[in-house]
Amino acid sequence: MIAIVDYQQAYEADEEMAKAIPSAEQIEAWANAVLVAENTGEQEVTVRFTDDEESQTLNHEYRGKDKPTNVLSFPFEVPPGIEMNLLGDLVICVPVIMREAQEQDKTPTNHYAHMVIHGILHLLGYDHIDDADADIMEAKEIRILASLNIGNPYQ
DSSP: OOEEEEEEEOOOOOHHHHHHSOOHHHHHHHHHHHHHHTTOOSEEEEEEEEOHHHHHHHHHHHHSOOSOOSEEEEEOOOOTTOOOOEEEEEEEEHHHHHHHHHHTTOOHHHHHHHHHHHHHHHHTTOOOSSHHHHHHHHHHHHHHHHHTTOOOTTO
16 A cells, blocks of 8 residues: 555535445545556545535635535645655545536446545646646546546546
């Protein structure tokens, strides 16, 4: 294992949503798939599961968008001269993931996997602001998900 995951459950889920929230072991497996594919070596990431309110607050404060979103990525900026393998934080909004999974006819597990992989790629510096960068990032997501026997989320 090369992923060190700090798992934070900050969402009070009803029984159905609680069953769908991935375990720390699932998060580690998905994170490992990204880190192996990107040949990063050992890295630490915090993954926090939250509600609409916290997601919306963070999305508004850091991205200027006043609505909850599926995943937010906060890269850790290592001070000069200090060596740390801390990638950063992912904040995953449980209600948004559940709504999107239903709307997109995906299993919640597969959608969580996609969002964890997507978020870690952001922490590694990938983005999808322009079409060329989006194509690169999406191709990586598709390959990593395929390595986990999860289909293309963009189809």
